[in-house]
Amino acid sequence: MKTCPFCKEVPELPSxxxxxxxxxxxxxxxxxxxxxxxxxxxxxxAGDDFIDYRYAEEYVERAKAEAIRKWDDRC
Ligand SMILES: [Zn+2]
Incomplete structure (x- = not known):
């Protein structure tokens, strides 16, 4: 993951x-x-219960990968 273009730090990844x-x-x-x-x-x-305001881990991981990809693209 690339560093921030503004402060040159690597941001923390949310849960x-x-x-x-x-x-x-x-x-x-x-x-x-x-x-x-x-x-x-x-x-x-339809199959995800969104328990405790959270999607199943595999979907969170998928979104995380995409968010990182977008982050790296933009930098
Ligand atoms: Zn920054």
Whole structure:
């Protein structure tokens, strides 16, 4: 994962609670955000219980990979 273009730090990766996976640099200048359900099929959405305001780990991991890809693209 690339460093932030503004402060040159590598941002911390969030745990993935909630409906979107959002990487926000501590400097507040850079971010990368993915709607987790955008990467899920209709069947996957229907089959996920979204327990404790969190999607199943495989979907969180998928969104995390995409958020990192977007982050690296932009830098
Ligand atoms: Zn930064």
């Amino acid at each position: 993935g609670d909630g409906t979107q996976y959002e990487i926000v640099c501590a400097c507040g200048m850079a971010q990368s955000c993915v709607q987790i359900s955008d990467l899920m099929t209709i069947d996957e959405r």
